[in-house]
Amino acid sequence: MGIYLPIAEISVNVFVLLAMGAAVGFLSGMFGVGGGFLITPLLIFYNIPPAIAVATGANQVIASSVSGVLSHMKRGTLDFKLGSVLLAGGVIGSTGGIYVFALLRRVGQLDLFISLLYVILLGTVGGLMLVESINALRATRSGAAPVLKKSGQHNWIHRLPLKMRFRASKLFVSVIPVLGLGAGIGFLSSIMGVGGGFIMVPALIYLLKVPTNVVIGTSLFQIIFTSAYTTLVHATTNQTVDVMLAFLLMAGGVAGAQYGAKAGQRLRGEQLRALLALLVLAVAIRLAIDLFVTPPNLYSLSGVGLY
Template sequence: MWHLYLPIAGSSVNVFVIFAMGGVVGLLSGIFGVGGGFLMTPLLIMVGIPPTVAAASDSNQIVGASTSGTLAHYRLGNVDFKMGILLLIGGVAGGTLGVQIIKILRDLGNADFLIKITYVLMLGFVGIYMFIESLQALRKKEPQEVAPRGESKYSKLLKKLPWQIYFEKSAVELSILMPLILGTFVGILAAIMGVGGGFIMVPVMVYLLRMPMHVVVGTSLFQILFTCVNVTIMQARTNHTVDFILALILLLGSTLGAQFGAMISKKLKGDQLKILLASLVLVVMVKMLLGLLLTPHIMLAYQGGH
């Protein structure tokens, strides 16, 4: 009962399971203030959705999720459009490239492997980083003074790059090459992993583009919205892997979950929850890694991403 046939995935799913998955990811998103795209695709894979369909449909879901977010931040004046458009140009180029990579690997029969290995690496990196950071934050009860440092090599490199322009909203001067290159990188990951890339884009904006935090989230959402629009259309046209019914159920679940998450987050301690999220991310990573390390139950797979 309550099964829904997904013609793109070629199988049926339990609506409540998918809705609940969207809800749980949305809940985590609301509690921790991070995007849930990087958890959604692995969870879909675990319930039997083919990895290529899971990643493409998740991109479609992110289009809806980031639309409301972008609108809210636009109203607050927290979107740096100049930076966002440059990141977007890179994101569209990267997304298009990523879709073509998936197409080639799908024909060769290894798109699923690339998606899984990229997830293992990214989840491993993010999970370990979050775990260590929140552990350190729990241990440090008093804030320590940070000694002023001289200009870093990275800062010097940034100044040497050509085509420097000033971004008023973010109050930084940068070469236009930086957002273009970083946007391309995130766009490739968005296509391969089916994520908006917020969990990479936010640290990139803070640490590499030196943008102030209040502008980062709004601009990231703006860029992600259009990157995922491009990825969704490209995946639909090139790989026929977008299941918008699946995306809509996930969107409904994640939006509701995010509201509850936001309420819960006000009542709980941040660093302890961060460790829990890091643990969850690492559990998902280990599950996917085991799938790559342990001898498969069946030694054959359909060619062309079945």
């Protein structure tokens, strides 16, 4: 069944989009990530113009983050204060990101920049995760107890000034890295259409030493607002948010997420991380190939002020 997307201005198959949303929802339920980093490249592979894929991806991330946050709020695994400081940084980063986004679009380098960012970030995160999970798998196989990092360990980040106390996270840390992290995620959110959970979660755990149980809830909490802000700014400055497209993805995603969460319970943590790492790497490689393979058309047209 074909449907015409009003903003992307192309006809697409409803079932492909629902399936895409459901598949990504399944994975995001399984791995506890927002799924934006999968949705946006998939949309680009499906010939949605990258500018629209990014803005719509940000919109879609809101839906999956809201349902995630609701369950974390119930369990009390959410640090509102930490989330709010991250959010303040996020708004700054996101504003800068939108400006860069519009600039790149004007000079015709947006598509390239989006692909490059995806390849670099997904490649790095996927590679690190794969190494870490394979080591963990080896360790459990050889019977050795996994080495856990203690949350009391200090690094250079804890020597920065302007310290602030975050009670729910049992944390006393400078606001500078928190704001900086928020700003970085906000920047990526507006340029890549991702919530940034796949960077936020490891950064909170390894850099700020936030206890793992509050990390996902807090990251999701701030992602809702960062992506909402990103969506709003994209809608007003670039008119690239396609609600029809976003809604189809959300509908599929919300349904897929529960089955994913169920399936995730049957797999062990390291196996889950190794699978996610492989998936992330696969997306990165696919995008990288497109950068290097000779395109069928060397010339492209774009309107002035249009995509």
